[in-house]
Amino acid sequence: MPELPEVETIRNGLRRFILNQKISKVEILDKKILNDFPKKFNLLDDCFLEIDRVGKLLIFNFKKSSLKLLIHLRMTGQLVFCQKNKKIKKLILGGHSDRSTKINCQNLKHLRFKIIFKNGDELNLNDTRRFAKVSLVSPDVLLLEKKKFGIEPLSSEFSYLNFLEIIKNKKSKNIKSFLLDQSLIAGIGNIYADEILFSSKINPIRNVGSLSKLEVADLHKNINKIIKLAVDKKGTTFSDYVDIEGKSGSFLGFLQVYGRDALPCKKCKNTIKKIKLAGRGTHYCSFCQK
């Protein structure tokens, strides 16, 4: 469930806690989540120098090793930072709003991967459904991976002109699947796709080619606006997320259509519809979105 804003929130949280901490051990508890991982590796006494993000993918850079640790949380992955002897013992840095997966350091049922630091702190990867992917790869492989991603919606690359360039070759594509396509624009998932389309007053069943110039311009603006706002609010899907000040992700209160099936539209009171599109539950207001 974590989309760009949630992954960015996780990245910011992690940077504050694990950078420059000496690593003492890497534990693999479930091999299924390993994607591309060497049998032998040495990260003892190494540490994380910086954490990057592309789309929904986290990229961990080491100080000594040239290898890159890649973590994709997919749908139910959660990163939990556990401090050994501090006031804040647990810090849930990712995951979803499902109450059943309230995670803590002692809940080992869904623990898949773990990094232990020399001072006793731990970074745990929990994942109920085991879809998460963890890789440890060379810089070359990372470059190949990065090429699969489209433009970053919060980068300066995401200009109106570049957006036109992306959209002009996809005229026959459905607008919702266009937004969800990671190779075109990186990081938008189901929640923000619905919110962006509501904000742009565009019906999700429309074809890209049917959009007017004005609608395309509006859509471009709203992709940036919604994603930026969601990052500011530290994401949506963090029922249990707490940052160091004890604040949780608050975009939930800003949602206009997602999860509001059969509820009145916040703008016009018309009933929000829910349909299946691009294989995903899609929420929209048939009055506001034409």
Add this chain to the structure above:
DNA sequence: AAGATTGTTGCTTA
């Protein structure tokens, strides 16, 4: 108790 859920890949069909 069947169906829905979420992200991504991969297959099939048009």
Add this chain to the structure above:
DNA sequence: TTAAGCAACAATCT
């Protein structure tokens, strides 16, 4: 060549 649709992946909740 392109895109839509669907199953698969695994676990859990409704």
